[in-house]
Amino acid sequence: MRIVDKLKQAEESGTPYFSFEYFPPKTEQGLVNLYDRIERMGRTGPAFVAVTWGAGGATAQRTLELSDSCQGIFGLDALMHITCTNMDREKVDKALAGARSAGVRNILALRGDAPRGDEFWSACSGGFTHAVDLVRYVRETHGDYFCIGVAGYPEGHSECTNLDTDLEYLAEKVRAGADFVVSQLVYDADVFIEWLRKCRAIGIDCPVIPGVLPVQSYQSFRRLIHLTKVLVPEPLRQALEDVRANDQAVKDLGVEHAVATIRKLQAAGVRGVHITTLNLENTVMRVLSALGLGSESRPPRSVTEPSGVPSAWDDFPNGRWGDARSPAFGNLGSYVSTYGTAMQKFGSGASVWGEPTEISDITEIFVNYVEGSLASLPWSDEPLLAETQKIKEELVRVNQLGFWTLASQPALDGAASDDVTYGWGPRGGYIYQKAFVECFVHQSLFPGFLSRLQNASPRITYYASNGAGDFISNAVGAQGDAATALTWGVFPGRAVVQPTLIDKMNFLAWRTEAFHSWAEWADMFPRGSPQERFLREMAEKCWLVNVVDNEYRNPDTIWNMFQ
Numbered sequence: 001m002r003i004v005d006k007l008k009q010a011e012e013s014g015t016p017y018f019s020f021e022y023f024p025p026k027t028e029q030g031l032v033n034l035y036d037r038i039e040r041m042g043r044t045g046p047a048f049v050a051v052t053w054g055a056g057g058a059t060a061q062r063t064l065e066l067s068d069s070c071q072g073i074f075g076l077d078a079l080m081h082i083t084c085t086n087m088d089r090e091k092v093d094k095a096l097a098g099a100r101s102a103g104v105r106n107i108l109a110l111r112g113d114a115p116r117g118d119e120f121w122s123a124c125s126g127g128f129t130h131a132v133d134l135v136r137y138v139r140e141t142h143g144d145y146f147c148i149g150v151a152g153y154p155e156g157h158s159e160c161t162n163l164d165t166d167l168e169y170l171a172e173k174v175r176a177g178a179d180f181v182v183s184q185l186v187y188d189a190d191v192f193i194e195w196l197r198k199c200r201a202i203g204i205d206c207p208v209i210p211g212v213l214p215v216q217s218y219q220s221f222r223r224l225i226h227l228t229k230v231l232v233p234e235p236l237r238q239a240l241e242d243v244r245a246n247d248q249a250v251k252d253l254g255v256e257h258a259v260a261t262i263r264k265l266q267a268a269g270v271r272g273v274h275i276t277t278l279n280l281e282n283t284v285m286r287v288l289s290a291l292g293l294g295s296e297s298r299p300p301r302s303v304t305e306p307s308g309v310p311s312a313w314d315d316f317p318n319g320r321w322g323d324a325r326s327p328a329f330g331n332l333g334s335y336v337s338t339y340g341t342a343m344q345k346f347g348s349g350a351s352v353w354g355e356p357t358e359i360s361d362i363t364e365i366f367v368n369y370v371e372g373s374l375a376s377l378p379w380s381d382e383p384l385l386a387e388t389q390k391i392k393e394e395l396v397r398v399n400q401l402g403f404w405t406l407a408s409q410p411a412l413d414g415a416a417s418d419d420v421t422y423g424w425g426p427r428g429g430y431i432y433q434k435a436f437v438e439c440f441v442h443q444s445l446f447p448g449f450l451s452r453l454q455n456a457s458p459r460i461t462y463y464a465s466n467g468a469g470d471f472i473s474n475a476v477g478a479q480g481d482a483a484t485a486l487t488w489g490v491f492p493g494r495a496v497v498q499p500t501l502i503d504k505m506n507f508l509a510w511r512t513e514a515f516h517s518w519a520e521w522a523d524m525f526p527r528g529s530p531q532e533r534f535l536r537e538m539a540e541k542c543w544l545v546n547v548v549d550n551e552y553r554n555p556d557t558i559w560n561m562f563q
Helices: 003-013 028-042 060-072 089-102 131-142 163-175 189-201 218-228 234-242 247-267 282-291 333-339 359-371 386-400 446-454 504-522 530-541
Strands: 017-022 049-051 078-083 106-110 147-152 180-185 208-212 272-276 403-409 412-416 430-433 435-442 460-466 471-473 484-490 497-502 542-549
Touching: 003 017, 003 147, 003 180, 003 272, 017 028, 028 060, 049 060, 060 078, 060 089, 078 089, 089 131, 106 131, 131 147, 131 163, 147 163, 163 189, 180 189, 180 218, 180 272, 189 208, 189 247, 208 247, 218 247, 234 247, 247 282, 359 386, 359 403, 386 403, 386 435, 435 446, 435 530, 446 460, 446 542, 460 504, 471 504, 497 504, 504 530, 504 542, 530 542
Parallel strands: 017 049, 017 272, 049 078, 078 106, 106 147, 147 180, 180 208, 208 272
Antiparallel strands: 403 435, 412 430, 430 484, 435 542, 460 471, 460 542, 484 497
16 A cells, blocks of 8 residues: 555544564574564554665665565565665666565655765766655656655754755655655654644645654664764753663663653644664564554563564664674664764765775774774774773784774673673673674785684684685584674573674674675775775785684783784
8 A cells, every 4th residue: 555645544534653664684584583573563553664775775685575575474564765875777677676566665765875984975877866866766667656755854964054955855855756754863852843844834745754763772872873963852862871881771761752752743743653663672662552552562571582582682782793683683774874874074085084005004094993083984983982992902903913803892700780881781780791803804914813713722713704705713513603692791680691692694794794895985986996996905805803702701812813
């Protein structure tokens, strides 16, 4: 069914409605478990479910598969995202043809972000410059078959400094054929209400749905705000700072604020709300339950997923080094690329990381990042976390030697769970961590490095792979892949929690993304340029290596591997 027809029916009858947004998981097991969640959450009666789209069609097949399943298996109207970023007309035609073949009739047409590291957004050859161009193209080529949604920005798009001009751009998208609008995240109801009034005043009379993302964890929320620059009311920001080391308190605060925001929107006559789930379930269900929305708006009674995987998936939402079986395994990239970010700009030219043509240039970039004079990398949108200060001296040395670190953590032996730097989980618990380092290693250094790893104490486990798919590890044997807990917590009244694991499945999932980032970086430069050729050469000549020291009480051995 065309989503706009459902929305208009709800608006005319005064019936509250809601929708969910999901992203395609990185692993097959994560996708299978997400289907379990969508089936349960679908029973609450969402007006539709949205599925995000990776830049340049990076998740095209999985996005289409997920959208198809939402409709064909679960009976939910799917809203499939499509972005302009790195998408020429041929790719757009293929995506739209796939949607039609699957019976998906609803599209969210977005421009998307500039590719990571670009200072400014630009269309690819044969592509689209603005979302309005994509809207017009869909209408010209498919008529009224597709119901088209577009994004709106209550605080203004990051690249538009005039709110009135930004509103006119939105009106132009509606005039070009958009049927409804989904807004960027809303944490201040008053901002959205005033923006909606202005939308109506200039003739935007289609359904406009506010986007809401309940705070799931302090770190994910902090990163989201860093990337999107969404306005956060000071009381919420301060309250989160006060409970940042208590995961349950953060979730409770997230539910409380989301419920209060939606109630205020409803009181102002806003009927619908679009909930970004980040593929998590419990917090979203608590919000629906508090609002009395949905036919089954209750938190799940079971403490485990149907597959038997602990509910720590939701209790301690996973970052990259989470459980690869989790539907939420991955990062925020699938969300932030949907509605646009405002990356900080460093330097000038095409890249915020200069124009590398030699190995020493790469080394300098990584050293500058670890030392703090560079705030991002092609593999990381943020500065290093505070906990890294504990191993900063070693990280600088390692990078100076040419081991380019992408991720790391220090060892911990019973830090208090309410420690402002290292803590997580309920109060009264203790946190443990194994030291680990993940890095790119050039092929000239790799044989000697591998030899040291292979001859090291059994306490050292490692995974290594190159872009061609070669894989070496001492953690995968005759008994299969052994998952290694990198972080765990001991809390009163509950079993030991292991929210952060490393195994072959999640290492290889990240391997694909890590090597793809070399290509994205290379694409920022003209084809055939020295920079472009050099970066593609690095992707071919590097290994990605993850090293874990399983002796968390005396972790010095790990640093002896880097010589």
